[in-house]
Amino acid sequence: MIEKNIFQYLKITILCLIFYNILTLLILYTGNLKLKNIFWEITPYDYKNLTVSPNYLSKISLLNKENRDLILKFLNKNKKKNYLDISFWDYKKTIESFDNKNKLEFEKSFYRTYILSENDLSNKTNLKKYFSINYLKFSGEIRNKIIESFEIKILKD
16 A cells, blocks of 8 residues: 555656656747746756757847846846856856946946856956956945955965
C-alpha cells in the first residue's frame, strides 16, 4: 500500500516537472514579449537567455528609449537571480548609462559591479579610472561608499 502511494506521488511529481519544463521552454521561445513579461520571474533562465537567443534583445538599438526600457524591465525582473553576477550588473550599468533618468540605478549598478570585481584587478582598475574621471557625476552617498573602499584597501596594504 505504501509503495503504491509513493509511486503515485513520484508519478505526479514527474508530471509536474515535465509540465513546468515545457511551460518554461514555451515562454522562452515565444515571440510574445508581453507573455514573457508576465511569466519571466518563474522561469529558471537568467538575463543572458533573454538578451541573446532566441529574442536577440542585445541586437536592438539602445538609442531608442523604448528599447532601453524594455531591456531594463526584464533585467529588473532578474535582479534576484543574478545578484552576485558581475556581468549582469555591468550589462545593466551599461544600459542605464544611456539615460540620465536612470542615474540612481546606474550608480547602484556601478557600485555593485565595483564591489563584485574585487578579485578582477583589470576590471577594478577600469572602474576606478571611470570613477575618478566622473567623480562629480556620482551622488554623495555612492562617492563616500567607493572612497571608503579605497581607504580600506589602502589600510589593508
